[in-house]
Amino acid sequence: MIESHATTQDIHGHPALQHHFENMEQQREAGTIGMWVFLVTELMFFGGMFLAYALYRNLYPAAFASASNHLDIVLGAVNTGVLIVSSFTMAMAVYFTQVGNRRPQIVCLVLTLILGLTFLGIKAVEYHDKYTDHLIPGRLIPSAPFGPAVQEEGQPLDHHKLHLLPGATLRQVEMFYWIYFAMTGMHALHMIIGAGLLTFLILYSIKGRFDPEYHSPVEIIGLYWHFVDIVWIFLFPLLYLLGRHFEHG
Amino acid sequence: MSEHIVPVKVYLGIFLALLVGTALTVLAAFVDFPWRLNTIVALTIASVKATLVVLYFMHVRYSPRLVWVIVASALFWMGILFAFTFSDYFTRNWLSIGY
Numbered sequence: 001m002i003e004s005h006a007t008t009q010d011i012h013g014h015p016a017l018q019h020h021f022e023n024m025e026q027q028r029e030a031g032t033i034g035m036w037v038f039l040v041t042e043l044m045f046f047g048g049m050f051l052a053y054a055l056y057r058n059l060y061p062a063a064f065a066s067a068s069n070h071l072d073i074v075l076g077a078v079n080t081g082v083l084i085v086s087s088f089t090m091a092m093a094v095y096f097t098q099v100g101n102r103r104p105q106i107v108c109l110v111l112t113l114i115l116g117l118t119f120l121g122i123k124a125v126e127y128h129d130k131y132t133d134h135l136i137p138g139r140l141i142p143s144a145p146f147g148p149a150v151q152e153e154g155q156p157l158d159h160h161k162l163h164l165l166p167g168a169t170l171r172q173v174e175m176f177y178w179i180y181f182a183m184t185g186m187h188a189l190h191m192i193i194g195a196g197l198l199t200f201l202i203l204y205s206i207k208g209r210f211d212p213e214y215h216s217p218v219e220i221i222g223l224y225w226h227f228v229d230i231v232w233i234f235l236f237p238l239l240y241l242l243g244r245h246f247e248h249g
Numbered sequence: 250m251s252e253h254i255v256p257v258k259v260y261l262g263i264f265l266a267l268l269v270g271t272a273l274t275v276l277a278a279f280v281d282f283p284w285r286l287n288t289i290v291a292l293t294i295a296s297v298k299a300t301l302v303v304l305y306f307m308h309v310r311y312s313p314r315l316v317w318v319i320v321a322s323a324l325f326w327m328g329i330l331f332a333f334t335f336s337d338y339f340t341r342n343w344l345s346i347g348y
Contacts, residue, residue, distance in 0.1 A: 025252070029313060036316050040323040047327050054331070055338055073275070080271050088264040091255075091306045098254045219308075226306045230299045236271075237291035241278035245287055 016214040024213050031216040032223070039227050046231055049183050053238060056175050062165045063172030065243025067180070070135070070148075070162050072126060076240035079122050080232065086115035087229040094222045097205075097215040105218075106205045112225065113198040116191055123188050130177070133160050137177040146174050165246060180239055187235060190228045197221045253311035263305045270298045 014024050021027035057064045093108035130136055131144060139145045148170070151161040162173065201221055204210065210218055274294045282290060304310040309320055 028252070032312065033315055033319065036319045040319060040326075043323045044326060044330075047330055051330060051334055055334070058338070077271065077275050081268065084264070084267045084271065087267075087302065087306055088260065091260050091264075092257070095255065095257060095260065098252065223307050226302050230302050233298045233302070234292075234295050237274050237278065237295055241274065241291060242288065244278040245281045 014213050016209075028214075028216050028219070031220055035220045035223050039223065042227060046183075046186070049179070049186065050234070050238075053179050053183065056179060057242070060168070060172035060175060063168035064176050065246050066163060066165045066168045067173045067176035068239060068241070068243045069246070070133075071180075071240045072129065073240050073244070075122055075126050076236055079119050080236045082115050082119045082122070083229045083232050086112050086119070087226050089115065090222050090225045093201075094215070094218055097210050097218045098212055100212040102205065102208065102210075105210070106202060109198060109202045109205060109218075113195060113202065116195045116198065116225075120188060120191055120195070123184065123191075133162075135162075135177055137174045137181065140181075146170075146177070148173075165243070183235055183239070187228065187231055190231070194221075194225050194228055197224065253308070255305060255308065255311065259305060263301050266301055267298055270294050 017024055017027060021030065089108045089111040093105055093112060096102075096105035096108060131141065134144055134147045134149075136144060137146050148162040149158075149160065150170070151158060151163040162170075164170075164173070198221065201218060204217070274291055277290050277294065278287065281287075303320065309316055
């Protein structure tokens with residue numbers, strides 16, 4: 001744990017060691033703990049939105065199931081896979097930094113960035129689908145206010161139309177989409193920030209700033225990246241899958 | 250250096266488990282579980298996946314006790330947030346006092 005045992009490295013001083021730390025290990029642990037405290041505040045932040053979701057879903061179960069069924073389950077599942085692979089490549093980037101193998105470390109960071117951007121690209125396609133189906137809530141888009149076409153009984157199935165389950169109203173469906181855009185939008189913002197952080201890591205890795213003694217930035221941004229992945233692990237079933245079993249016929 | 254380096258084999262195993270979990274949760278969504286258990290099943294799978302990420306990808310299993318305490322405090326406060334809010338919302342119509 002945190003104790004002072006000066007090695008030759010510490011006496012000569014690693015160039016990245018700040019003066020207020022005894023040694024590199026203490027510095028790394030302090031950084032990791034600080035990041036965890038930040039992630040707890042992040043969890044509280046997303047927790048509020050999960051709470052709003054839970055309350056409104058309990059209030060309007062039929063509308064939430066109807067609206068959820070309209071989301072694209074294939075794109076949602078593919079994006080979940082993309083994020084999990086990116087978490088794996090991020091974990092491997094930390095590993096290669098720890099063992100001091102720079103080339104695979106850079107490759108893993110670049111792969112993570114590409115996967116993150118892939119996720120955002122697929123998300124953009126989904127948002128555009130919502131736009132063309134008039135599912136952006138309220139008047140966020142003044143030229144396309146909320147007002148999806150509704151699937152009537154007996155008409156041929158049209159995937160652009162919303163199928164309302166018994167007991168659901170459009171106003172309630174709109175509430176689902178407010179929550180959907182708030183949660184996935186905040187998640188996407190975190191992904192964009194993560195992509196920026198990864199770009200910084202890649203540039204500094206190319207400059208050779210990280211080594212087995214000093215790799216806190218890789219470790220800490222890794223923690224952030226995994227946290228964003230965890231948020232999506234919960235968002236995917238709650239938003240995309242919740243009403244599927246009503247309409248599997 | 251007392252830092253624990255997680256072996257690649259462990260990372261690979263967790264990675265595969267997460268992919269299997271994702272497939273499971275999609276399959277389970279199309280099954281009609283009795284007593285409306287669908288949400289419970291989905292949340293259980295998500296929680297297991299999240300726990301694997303926290304313990305292995307985020308190294309909590311090998312981290313100092315202080316990190317464990319911080320993670321536990323997050324779960325504790327989330328518990329308060331949900332429990333107290335639900336205990337209000339879900340009991341509002343237990344009494345009709347004519348307000």
